[in-house]
Amino acid sequence: MQLQITTDYAIRIVSYLAQHKDQLVTARSMASELGITYQYSMKVINQLKKGSLIDSVQGCNGGYKLTDSAARATFYDLICLMEGEVRFNRCVGKNKFCKRPPKELCDIHQALQELQDDFIKELKNRRVVDPLTKEKTLKPAAVMPMDEFSQTG
Numbered sequence: 001m002q003l004q005i006t007t008d009y010a011i012r013i014v015s016y017l018a019q020h021k022d023q024l025v026t027a028r029s030m031a032s033e034l035g036i037t038y039q040y041s042m043k044v045i046n047q048l049k050k051g052s053l054i055d056s057v058q059g060c061n062g063g064y065k066l067t068d069s070a071a072r073a074t075f076y077d078l079i080c081l082m083e084g085e086v087r088f089n090r091c092v093g094k095n096k097f098c099k100r101p102p103k104e105l106c107d108i109h110q111a112l113q114e115l116q117d118d119f120i121k122e123l124k125n126r127r128v129v130d131p132l133t134k135e136k137t138l139k140p141a142a143v144m145p146m147d148e149f150s151q152t153g
Contacts, residue, residue, distance in 0.1 A: 007082040009036050009044045011128055014053060014078065017066045018129045024063030044082075051081040076123035086123065088116045 012034050017025060031041035045064060048054045053070040057063060079086055 003079065004083055006040075006044055006047070007079055009034070009040065010048055010078055010082050011075075012036075013041070013044055013048065014066065014070060014073065014128045015132060017054060017064060018071070018132055021066060024057055024061065024065055026063045030064070047082060051077075053078075053081070071127070071129055073128050074124050075126050075128060076120060078128055079123065086116070086120055088112045088119075 013030060013036075016030055016034060027041055027045055028038055030036075031038045034041070036044075045054065045056075049056065052067055053073055054064050055067050057065070076086065
């Protein structure tokens with residue numbers, strides 16, 4: 001599973017605005033600082049405005065700022081806003097698509113459902129602005145990074 005680039009940019013924009021919470025930020029300056037094209041940043045900004053996470057102030061000294069509700073927004077909220085429902089497989093989605101009879105759930109379905117539920121719970125427990133309040137030093141990884149696992153099986 002990988003987040004779409006639009007979702008990554010949305011997270012970066014919300015974080016950037018949280019760091020500049022006492023000022024209005026223009027879309028051009030934000031796009032430049034974050035390395036996003038202006039056109040793409042406007043697409044993301046409009047989606048964040050629809051989700052009531054950012055406000056715009058018009059005028060020569062205008063710009064964008066976070067709404068009060070953005071400080072409480074979780075990664076789950078932002079991912080759902082930008083991508084829709086979080087699901088690992090069709091069988092654990094809202095419509096529970098499966099070719100098996102409705103009452104017959106396989107072991108894989110159960111395992112994926114548990115993993116998805118745990119993942120969503122974690123996403124709901126972490127606010128987008130939380131990393132801004134954590135210490136800047138990283139602890140050594142306790143597990144091997146995913147890219148070190150064999151790709152050949």
